[in-house]
Amino acid sequence: MTAAIVADGVRKRYGDIQAVDGVSLHIEAGEFYGILGPNGAGKTTTLEILEGVREPDEGRIELFGESPWPRNPRLLKRIGVQFQASSFFDKLTTRETICLFASFYRVGVRQADAMLERVGLTEFGEVPADKLSGGQAQRLSIACGLVHDPEIVFLDEPTAGLDPQARRNLWDLLRDVNAEGRTLVLTTHYLDEAEMLCDRVSVMEKGRVLKTGAPAALVRELDDMVRVSVESGLVKAETLRGLLAAAGVENAVVEDDGITLSIATHSPGPVLSVLADRRALRSLEVRGATLEDVFLQLTGREYRA
Amino acid sequence: MSIDETSAETAGTAAADREKPAGKAGPGRRGPVKDRRLNPIRELARAMILSVLRDKGTIFFLMVFPILFLMLFGSLFKSGGTSHIKVAQVGEVQVLDSLTGAQRDQLSKAATITRVKSESAALEKVREGDYDAVVEQDGDTVVLRYSVSDSVKGASARATLNAVLEQANLAATGMPAKYTLKASQVEDESVKPIQYLTPGLLGFAIATSAVFSTALTLVTLRRKKILQRMQLSPIRPWEVVAARISMTMLMALTQTALFLAVATLPYFGLRLTGNWWLVVPLVVCGTLALMSLGLLIGSVTNTEESAGGLAQLLVLPMSLLSGSFFSLDSAPEWVRAISYVMPLHYLVEGGESVLSRGGGVLDVLPTMGGMLAFAAVVTALTLRFFKWNEG
Numbered sequence: 153m154t155a156a157i158v159a160d161g162v163r164k165r166y167g168d169i170q171a172v173d174g175v176s177l178h179i180e181a182g183e184f185y186g187i188l189g190p191n192g193a194g195k196t197t198t199l200e201i202l203e204g205v206r207e208p209d210e211g212r213i214e215l216f217g218e219s220p221w222p223r224n225p226r227l228l229k230r231i232g233v234q235f236q237a238s239s240f241f242d243k244l245t246t247r248e249t250i251c252l253f254a255s256f257y258r259v260g261v262r263q264a265d266a267m268l269e270r271v272g273l274t275e276f277g278e279v280p281a282d283k284l285s286g287g288q289a290q291r292l293s294i295a296c297g298l299v300h301d302p303e304i305v306f307l308d309e310p311t312a313g314l315d316p317q318a319r320r321n322l323w324d325l326l327r328d329v330n331a332e333g334r335t336l337v338l339t340t341h342y343l344d345e346a347e348m349l350c351d352r353v354s355v356m357e358k359g360r361v362l363k364t365g366a367p368a369a370l371v372r373e374l375d376d377m378v379r380v381s382v383e384s385g386l387v388k389a390e391t392l393r394g395l396l397a398a399a400g401v402e403n404a405v406v407e408d409d410g411i412t413l414s415i416a417t418h419s420p421g422p423v424l425s426v427l428a429d430r431r432a433l434r435s436l437e438v439r440g441a442t443l444e445d446v447f448l449q450l451t452g453r454e455y456r457a
Numbered sequence: 458m459s460i461d462e463t464s465a466e467t468a469g470t471a472a473a474d475r476e477k478p479a480g481k482a483g484p485g486r487r488g489p490v491k492d493r494r495l496n497p498i499r500e501l502a503r504a505m506i507l508s509v510l511r512d513k514g515t516i517f518f519l520m521v522f523p524i525l526f527l528m529l530f531g532s533l534f535k536s537g538g539t540s541h542i543k544v545a546q547v548g549e550v551q552v553l554d555s556l557t558g559a560q561r562d563q564l565s566k567a568a569t570i571t572r573v574k575s576e577s578a579a580l581e582k583v584r585e586g587d588y589d590a591v592v593e594q595d596g597d598t599v600v601l602r603y604s605v606s607d608s609v610k611g612a613s614a615r616a617t618l619n620a621v622l623e624q625a626n627l628a629a630t631g632m633p634a635k636y637t638l639k640a641s642q643v644e645d646e647s648v649k650p651i652q653y654l655t656p657g658l659l660g661f662a663i664a665t666s667a668v669f670s671t672a673l674t675l676v677t678l679r680r681k682k683i684l685q686r687m688q689l690s691p692i693r694p695w696e697v698v699a700a701r702i703s704m705t706m707l708m709a710l711t712q713t714a715l716f717l718a719v720a721t722l723p724y725f726g727l728r729l730t731g732n733w734w735l736v737v738p739l740v741v742c743g744t745l746a747l748m749s750l751g752l753l754i755g756s757v758t759n760t761e762e763s764a765g766g767l768a769q770l771l772v773l774p775m776s777l778l779s780g781s782f783f784s785l786d787s788a789p790e791w792v793r794a795i796s797y798v799m800p801l802h803y804l805v806e807g808g809e810s811v812l813s814r815g816g817g818v819l820d821v822l823p824t825m826g827g828m829l830a831f832a833a834v835v836t837a838l839t840l841r842f843f844k845w846n847e848g
Contacts, residue, residue: 205685205846225691233689239682241504243511248504255500256690260492 155214156181156304156335157202162211164197171197172208173359179337181303184330186350186367187339188443194359195339196308202337203233203306215304229257232302234294234310240281247277250295257300264299271295271325287318291325298329305329307338311345323349343443353443355450362450370446377441377449380423381414386432389413395426416445497692501700505674506707519670519708523662524715527654530782531725534650542568542614545579547593552625560624567617590614651727653784655720656736656808660743660801661781662716663709664772667744671705671751672764680760685846702748709744710737717812727813735811735821743804746828749835750800756842775799780806800831 157179164172172194179185187195200206202213204220204227213220218227240249247268254264268274271291276284281292290310297305310326311319326349330336340346346353347367354364363370387395389408392415396404404417412435417423420438427433509515546553556564564570571588573579579591583604590603601618678684687697713736720727750771758764776782778795779802785793796802807824810816 203689205689223688225693228689228691231689233686235682235686239686241508241683242677243508244504248507251495252500252504253686253690255495255497256687256692258494258497258691260494262492264495 154181155179156183156216157337158212158214159198159202160212162198162201162208162213164201164206164208170359172201175211175354175356175359175361177202177354177361177364179335181335182330182333184326184336184349184351185338186346186353187337187356188341188343188346188353189356190341193356195341195356198356199306199308199337199339203231204228229300230303232297232300232305234297234305234307236293236308238289239293240289242282244281245278246273246281246284246292249281249292250299253296254299259300263301267295267299270298285318286314287321290314290318290322294322294325294329302334304335304337307336309339309341311340311342319345343447347443355443355447357451363446367443371441371443373446377416377418377445378420379414379416379437379439379441379445380420380427381412381435381437382427382432383435384408384411384413386413386434387427387430392426392430395430396423399426401426498696498700498703501692501697502703502707505700505704509670509704509708515670519662519666520712520715523658523665523712524719526661527658527716527719528725530654530658531651531720534654535725542589542617543587544568544570544614544618545573545582545588545591546570547573547576547579547591550592550594550599552599552621553592555625556621564617564621568614592618649726651720651725652813653780653805653809655716655727656805656812657779657781657783659713659716659740659808660779660805661772661776662712663740663744663804664747664776664781664801666708666712667705667747668751668754668772669765669768670708671701671748672754672758672768673761674701675752675755676758676761676764679755679844679847682846688845702745705744705748706741709740713737713740730811730813730815732815732817733812735816735818736808739804739807739811739821739825742825742828742832743800743807745832746800746804746835749832749839753835753839753842756839756844759847775801778802779804800828803828 155178157177159175159177162172162175163170175194175198177185187198189195197206201208202215202220204213204215204222204224207221215227215231218224220227220231241252244252247265250264250268251261254260254267265274268277271294273284273288273292273295276288281289284292294307294310297307307326311322314322323345326336326338330349338346338349350367352364352366353370354361355370356362365373389406392413393404393406396406396415399422401417401419401422404415404423406413406415408414413432415423424433424438427436509519553564553570570592573582573591576591576593579588580602582588583591583602586604590601592599592601594600599618599622601615603614675684678687717727717729717733717736719725721729751768754764754767754771758767778785778792779799780796781801785796803824807816807821810820
């Protein structure tokens with residue numbers, strides 16, 4: 153496999169804020185790659201540096217072996233960018249919008265129409281783009297980024313603010329796009345999204361990459377941490393800690409947020425039997441670790457998007 | 458939500474198959490189907506024009522409002538100019554009746570003399586405004602009576618008759634006439650308001666559209682990240698500029714056509730002189746100069762509000778000082794000195810010259826050159842401030 157994107161030691165500072173602090177990435181052609189982290193982690197700046205919108209203070213970036221900075225028109229034909237859904241011209245219809253973006257790449261009308269069909273917006277062709285629903289606008293935005301048949305597609309938080317149904321529709325679309333052999337790079341602050349879509353993710357915080365790997369592998373590295381949760385108020389967190397210690401369960405993290413009492417542990421068996429003894433099993437849920445737990449372990453704090 | 462559900466399960470291959478008729482077989486390859494390629498300059502200019510045409514507020518502000526201004530001012534100042542006077546003659550008036558040939562022709566250019574039977578009827582008609590004055594003879598005295606309600610026309614009638622009488626007096630002395638009356642309409646030599654209102658308000662209209670809409674569009678495109686989106690496509694910067702210039706030019710030339718159409722209506726009475734078509738290259742150069750100011754404002758501001766404020770701060774005083782609303786002929790020297798650095802001043806002055814004062818190519822060539830130079834200097838300055846994105 154050849155590398156589609158290579159970044160090495162990239163840094164970018166805005167005034168006092170070190171937005172990107174030594175990021176290195178190696179993204180293979182055809183990969184679906186996620187850059188994951190809470191707001192302010194430096195994801196968007198990293199993405200913009202990869203795209204060639206911003207010049208890094210330090211470090212080297214190569215897309216197909218070429219530097220995206222300064223503006224490199226040859227490279228620009230091979231990459232597609234999805235922007236926030238608000239980046240449309242005023243007063244243009246859906247079809248006029250995609251034709252406009254198509255013209256930037258000297259693409260034809262038929263290809264633009266085909267792309268509109270592809271994202272299921274043909275019947276909304278004559279609707280003003282600013283009257284589309286959130287999900288439709290986001291699909292139009294992706295269509296505008298795909299219309300010239302790019303090899304790398306950059307997506308900046310494509311599902312932010314969408315309802316669950318629209319999110320799932322968009323995920324299906326993105327998986328399709330990736331399955332055609334395109335390299336996708338996506339930033340997201342939704343851990344479930346990264347887990348569902350990405351081949352590999354880089355978890356970012358404060359401008360640094362904390363960890364990179366396949367979501368499943370990252371979770372597995374957590375050594376099968378399991379989360380057990382029951383309704384709050386059945387047993388006090390303090391009491392439970394004592395009981396678990398007495399039952400020989402070590403390293404269990406007990407938290408009560410007033411709604412749910414949750415226990416993160418490596419040995420769910422004894423935890424469940426302690427809870428059963430106290431008849432505290434109402435609304436019982438047991439689930440394996442997620443990227444959220446990976447984040448918790450990496451940063452020592454709860455993940456807050 | 459109507460993204461087709463089948464694509465979820467059948468994933469890649471099915472999707473790729475579906476795309477084939479449209480000429481897409483996979484990333485980076487093009488199919489054999491012929492497809493008309495879209496031209497970025499045309500599409501972008503079209504998009505910009507459509508966003509103006511579909512916004513009623515903008516259309517009114519940029520296109521209708523200045524025309525209303527022209528109609529309003531044109532009507533207000535219309536009565537300010539004198540025109541042909543109508544005089545009622547009662548009974549015999551020897552000096553007038555004896556005029557012959559060339560002298561009669563001269564008089565009829567300035568006044569129409571109609572015979573009316575009774576004096577009281579004639580006076581009534583003057584009061585009603587049907588005639589401007591009544592003339593009759595009482596012995597050796599020629600009596601002229603006119604209404605005070607239109608003193609301009611009254612004075613005009615008096616002056617005309619005076620000239621005729623002097624000539625007659627001279628003739629009565631038996632000497633050959635040394636001087637002859639050459640009556641002609643006053644407005645042919647002096648400036649009628651519509652003559653400076655048309656180029657003046659047209660300049661104001663073009664300044665508004667070129668400065669405001671250029672500045673606001675630039676800020677909006679940057680704020681909505683469309684500029685950054687363009688930066689990430691292979692479109693060349695000059696193509697973006699060309700699109701914007703074509704759009705602004707189209708607007709300015711439409712405004713010019715509208716202004717000339719309205720001003721030359723008989724009611725407003727603008728009469729175009731020989732080289733009036735020179736207004737087209739003049740407007741093109743002026744628009745470029747004003748547009749460069751819009752680009753500068755759009756580049757140094759970050760919000761629509763500040764761009765609009767700055768544009769207003771520039772356009773209104775510039776219009777006032779460039780003679781858009783009133784002639785600067787009687788303005789103090791320092792006001793005129795300020796107006797010499799404003800591109801609008803040259804557009805207005807040049808427009809007046811070619812539209813109705815018979816100005817030719819040589820009169821406006823330096824003006825056009827100056828405006829182009831202004832555009833070049835301001836654009837060079839703009840490049841120092843221009844930014845693709847906000848951060």
